[in-house]
Amino acid sequence: MNNKIDKLFDKLKVDKSIALIPFVPINWPSKEDTVSIVETALNAGAHAIELGIPFSDPLADGTTNQNAYQEALKNGANINSLFQIVKKLRNNKIEKPIIAFSYYNPIYKFGTELFLKQAQESGLDGVIVVDLPPEESQKFSILAKKYNLHQIYLLAPTSDMNRIKLVAKQATGFIYCVSVSGTTGVREDFSDELINFISQVKKQTDLPIAIGFGVSKKKHIDFIANIADGAIVGSAFVENIRNSSSADRSFKISEFVKNLVEVNEN
Amino acid sequence: MTKKFPDYQGHFGEFGGKFVPETLMPALDELENEFRVASKDTKFINRLNNLLNTYVGRPTPLTFAENLSEKLGYKIYLKREDLCHTGAHKINAALAQALLVKRMGKKRVVAETGAGQHGVATATACALMGLQAVIYMGAKDFERQKINVARMRLLGAEVIKVNSGSMTLKDAINEAIRDWVTNVKNTHYLIGSVVGPHPYPEIIRNYQSIIGKEAKKQIMDVENRLPDVIIACVGGGSNAMGIFYPFLDDKQTQLIGIEAAGEGIDKQHAATLSVGTKGILHGAKSLVLQDNNGQIEEAHSISAGLDYPGVGPEHAWLQSLNQAEYFSVTNEIALEGVELLSKTEGIIPALETAHAVGYLPQLTKTLNSDSILILNVSGRGDKDMDIISEKLNFFHE
Numbered sequence: 206m207n208n209k210i211d212k213l214f215d216k217l218k219v220d221k222s223i224a225l226i227p228f229v230p231i232n233w234p235s236k237e238d239t240v241s242i243v244e245t246a247l248n249a250g251a252h253a254i255e256l257g258i259p260f261s262d263p264l265a266d267g268t269t270n271q272n273a274y275q276e277a278l279k280n281g282a283n284i285n286s287l288f289q290i291v292k293k294l295r296n297n298k299i300e301k302p303i304i305a306f307s308y309y310n311p312i313y314k315f316g317t318e319l320f321l322k323q324a325q326e327s328g329l330d331g332v333i334v335v336d337l338p339p340e341e342s343q344k345f346s347i348l349a350k351k352y353n354l355h356q357i358y359l360l361a362p363t364s365d366m367n368r369i370k371l372v373a374k375q376a377t378g379f380i381y382c383v384s385v386s387g388t389t390g391v392r393e394d395f396s397d398e399l400i401n402f403i404s405q406v407k408k409q410t411d412l413p414i415a416i417g418f419g420v421s422k423k424k425h426i427d428f429i430a431n432i433a434d435g436a437i438v439g440s441a442f443v444e445n446i447r448n449s450s451s452a453d454r455s456f457k458i459s460e461f462v463k464n465l466v467e468v469n470e471n
Numbered sequence: 472m473t474k475k476f477p478d479y480q481g482h483f484g485e486f487g488g489k490f491v492p493e494t495l496m497p498a499l500d501e502l503e504n505e506f507r508v509a510s511k512d513t514k515f516i517n518r519l520n521n522l523l524n525t526y527v528g529r530p531t532p533l534t535f536a537e538n539l540s541e542k543l544g545y546k547i548y549l550k551r552e553d554l555c556h557t558g559a560h561k562i563n564a565a566l567a568q569a570l571l572v573k574r575m576g577k578k579r580v581v582a583e584t585g586a587g588q589h590g591v592a593t594a595t596a597c598a599l600m601g602l603q604a605v606i607y608m609g610a611k612d613f614e615r616q617k618i619n620v621a622r623m624r625l626l627g628a629e630v631i632k633v634n635s636g637s638m639t640l641k642d643a644i645n646e647a648i649r650d651w652v653t654n655v656k657n658t659h660y661l662i663g664s665v666v667g668p669h670p671y672p673e674i675i676r677n678y679q680s681i682i683g684k685e686a687k688k689q690i691m692d693v694e695n696r697l698p699d700v701i702i703a704c705v706g707g708g709s710n711a712m713g714i715f716y717p718f719l720d721d722k723q724t725q726l727i728g729i730e731a732a733g734e735g736i737d738k739q740h741a742a743t744l745s746v747g748t749k750g751i752l753h754g755a756k757s758l759v760l761q762d763n764n765g766q767i768e769e770a771h772s773i774s775a776g777l778d779y780p781g782v783g784p785e786h787a788w789l790q791s792l793n794q795a796e797y798f799s800v801t802n803e804i805a806l807e808g809v810e811l812l813s814k815t816e817g818i819i820p821a822l823e824t825a826h827a828v829g830y831l832p833q834l835t836k837t838l839n840s841d842s843i844l845i846l847n848v849s850g851r852g853d854k855d856m857d858i859i860s861e862k863l864n865f866f867h868e
Contacts, residue, residue: 260765260766261636261766261767262636262641262642262645262752262753262767263645264492264644264645264648264649264652264753265492265494265652267649271635278766283764284764308751309490309751310750310751310752310759310761310765310767311764311765311766312765313749313750313751313756313765314748314750314761314763314764314765315764315765335492336490336491336492336751336754337490338489338490338491338492338493338496340480340488340489340496341488341489341490358493359492359493360493361492361493361494362494363493363494363495363496363497363498363655363656364493364496364497365497368493368496368497372493383492383493383494386494386652386653386654386655386656387494387652387653388649388652388653
């Protein structure tokens with residue numbers, strides 16, 4: 206089966222380039238903004254987008270995303286809003302991969318199979334459920350396959366070899382490697398420990414590897430380009446949007462993405 | 472049969488499990504391994520038992536509440552966890568976990584606290600064991616349980632006020648987990664109730680079940696039979712699980728948990744088992760208070776220790792099997808409970824415990840003079856004197 210995520214990483218392999226994947230919560234800063242934020246980022250050169258479903262108790266996220274979620278919830282964000290946004294993007298001829306990021310409870314409450322079925326129908330390509338480790342994913346991963354969606358698993362620097370093997374066995378699409386022990390949020394530098402961790406993961410899988418949490422600067426992207434296949438830029442992208450006004454938002458998003466992509470493709 | 476649960480993945484039927492970010496999964500495995508090994512280590516067991524006897528003051532008495540029994544028309548015994556060092560049952564599991572932390576070689580402990588009882592117990596255990604304690608407390612709870620904030624600080628703990636969300640227990644747990652995710656290599660999350668991801672509900676139950684074990688032996692000594700009813704308050708559910716667990720296979724004993732109905736079950740409340748729906752919160756599948764979109768709703772109770780929109784997964788499971796029953800009482804009834812136990816028995820219960828006391832008059836319909844009931848007095852009321860004084864107008868001229 207053809208999944209846009211596979212096609213993206215196949216193409217990037219040939220181009221010897223890495224994927225830049227920004228993250229933004231839906232319905233934020235306002236309900237109407239998400240479609241244009243995504244289109245602007247993708248037109249500026251981002252390779253895929255990760256759309257966050259806000260949650261009241263986001264314990265894997267730092268303050269930046271947590272505050273954005275709370276505002277998005279006030280703007281009425283829910284799973285139906287996500288599907289409407291994705292449908293609109295696909296109607297507008299956006300062909301790049303779209304990935305949903307969520308905590309498990311909103312999906313569970315919506316109904317796991319119904320969620321995955323409608324996710325496929327709306328045009329999503331993958332789902333990241335941050336608090337659904339392989340041990341709790343048996344049913345979810347079978348259903349994700351049924352609806353041709355990649356379930357993107359996370360690995361962390363704390364994951365030992367057994368856990369890396371477990372995730373490598375169940376994962377499809379790509380593996381999301383968390384750069385540090387901690388929540389999402391901007392950080393200054395990565396440690397050498399990360400290089401070691403990524404090489405351990407690579408020994409167990411041929412799937413592409415994307416690195417996220419704390420990725421915010423050109424130098425991070427350069428660093429990641431040497432060891433992995435993609436970079437996920439969350440809190441820094443969200444902060445960039447927060448620091449913009451509706452008048453200069455498109456410009457600021459474009460500049461932010463272009464800056465990271467240029468280095469990325471050097 | 473039900474005593475054998477959870478299964479190896481931490482499930483109680485469809486409840487429980489490990490719903491946490493990957494970063495924490497290895498720490499949960501490490502904790503479980505340490506817990507299993509320690510449970511078979513005679514030195515560890517002896518050290519813990521010695522502390523429980525000589526430091527906590529166990530076994531706690533089982534007091535026959537003569538006046539209250541006469542008033543209500545059935546025999547009421549009180550399991551006196553209020554007499555534990557630090558004033559509540561929380562110290563039982565805090566000390567045991569602190570010993571596990573020492574075994575794991577970690578130096579730093581984070582904990583959440585609602586009423587402050589678990590925070591005080593954690594600060595106490597850490598002072599005793601020479602561990603660094605960082606306690607997260609919702610800003611709202613910080614204000615209404617100031618005495619406990621002062622106690623924690625005196626004991627050397629760092630108390631961090633949490634201003635996010637509802638500023639109560641749920642948000643304190645979120646912050647404690649964020650800290651844990653960030654510092655997991657040298658930090659243990661010392662959870663205070665039978666909530667959270669596996670193995671926490673099992674570990675806390677294990678160390679709190681000394682309450683039920685003692686009560687069983689004590690009631691056999693005086694009455695030569697098992698009780699008809701055991702009653703306890705339920706927030707996360709640790710004191711209830713502690714006294715219920717040793718009686719799970721005793722069909723003649725009815726287990727009753729009392730939740731906080733706050734201002735009323737149709738208004739703001741914390742009656743998760745009574746009206747909650749299935750969901751995932753803080754690492755486990757259980758019943759939760761949530762809206763149609765799966766967003767967690769704010770709980771409300773006069774008692775900070777019950778002010779939580781979730782509940783331990785094992786309680787959700789026991790309720791689904793009809794092995795335990797759960798009801799709720801309002802803030803108003805809880806205050807009546809405080810007065811009832813204080814005036815009839817000279818025992819001032821914590822506002823949490825007072826919910827169970829407040830339910831007792833309702834049992835006069837089903838119990839008679841031969842019936843035996845044990846009420847778990849989970850904590851003492853000193854910490855709540857500000858709220859109680861205000862509500863009962865003690866200083867109103």
